[in-house]
Amino acid sequence: MTELSDELLIAYVDGQLARKQTRAVEGILDQDDVLAARVDALKHAHARLEAAFEAILAGEEMDISEVPVPQDDGIFVSWRTIKIATAGLGLAVAAALAVAGYGWPLKLPGQGAEVQIDVPAQTAPQPQTSTGANR
Amino acid sequence: MQAEDFHDSVRPGLIAMLPRLMRFADVLVGARDEGAGLLSRALQLMLAEQHRYQRGTSLDVWAFAEIYRYWLSELRDHAEPVAQARIDETRFGELFYAKGNDYVDASVVAFLGSLSAPQRLTVLLVYGEGFEYEDASRILDVPPETIAARLIRISAVLADRLNARPPAQAAATVETLYPEGLRG
Numbered sequence: 001m002t003e004l005s006d007e008l009l010i011a012y013v014d015g016q017l018a019r020k021q022t023r024a025v026e027g028i029l030d031q032d033d034v035l036a037a038r039v040d041a042l043k044h045a046h047a048r049l050e051a052a053f054e055a056i057l058a059g060e061e062m063d064i065s066e067v068p069v070p071q072d073d074g075i076f077v078s079w080r081t082i083k084i085a086t087a088g089l090g091l092a093v094a095a096a097l098a099v100a101g102y103g104w105p106l107k108l109p110g111q112g113a114e115v116q117i118d119v120p121a122q123t124a125p126q127p128q129t130s131t132g133a134n135r
Numbered sequence: 136m137q138a139e140d141f142h143d144s145v146r147p148g149l150i151a152m153l154p155r156l157m158r159f160a161d162v163l164v165g166a167r168d169e170g171a172g173l174l175s176r177a178l179q180l181m182l183a184e185q186h187r188y189q190r191g192t193s194l195d196v197w198a199f200a201e202i203y204r205y206w207l208s209e210l211r212d213h214a215e216p217v218a219q220a221r222i223d224e225t226r227f228g229e230l231f232y233a234k235g236n237d238y239v240d241a242s243v244v245a246f247l248g249s250l251s252a253p254q255r256l257t258v259l260l261v262y263g264e265g266f267e268y269e270d271a272s273r274i275l276d277v278p279p280e281t282i283a284a285r286l287i288r289i290s291a292v293l294a295d296r297l298n299a300r301p302p303a304q305a306a307a308t309v310e311t312l313y314p315e316g317l318r319g
Contacts, residue, residue: 006287006290006291007283007287010286010287010290010291011283011287013290014261014268014286016268016283038294041294041297041298042290042291042294044294044297044298045290045293045294045297046262046290048240048243048293048297049243049247049258049262049263049293050262050263051238051240051243052231052238052240052243052244052247052263053158053162053259053262053263053264054263055231055232055233055236055238056158056161056162056230056231056233056263057154057155057158057263058233058236058238059230059231059233059234059236060153060154060155060157060158060161061154062233062234062235062236063233064153064154
């Protein structure tokens, strides 16, 4: 039986190995049922983690899409909607203050002087999200 | 002017990724209410300091890093940072069981609840968000090797628990990728 560490197998499962290393591991897995079972167990663990985080995201998306329904006896507004509105209010207040020229605390505790970034003014591309994110 | 246009797009970008930001904050502090509060405060700071967002950096990487940095700064100012960083397992479990959600995986939820905040975020960023190790390391401000070492340990333990397999013997290890000193 060939022995490969979990470090190597997890790097393989996560696609972190170079092509040559990947081929070498795959060659071993084809001939070793014990290692192949370990790889399956690691993939299964990762799939369970992905499902767990997907469940949280589904809850957040559902809360955001939730529309308050007016009732005869008053107006129903969910607690989550209030929290989302609070976050949105924070965005609006900060934007308004920035436009009005009021400074916000521009330093985090323990930091030095404000960071100045010189952004070239040639083009104005949109911010991009990471290509690997939210697969 | 065009630079202003670039930074003007930060706000709608952040709003578009609000569910992901909320999940990140919730997993970080371990409860919805505290997560929403942290996110609200961090968003205000991000908008006030959006000039720090650099061209070429992914907005999500920047935003997650800012939330984490803000949480750390609040933790440092807290009288009892260790106690403050501790999570309540019951409230953490509630993150996974939203109304109308039929998700049930008590063993994984309990396992995640037993991890430290940096460990939970490492797993979230790589397996939940799909970030490369490199981006996760930028967000959490640690070397990529630390991200890899955390994932190795967490994945191995979880796989063992789910398969009821005894931990591997140290003597069985013949090849390793990372030296002991980099494991975090």
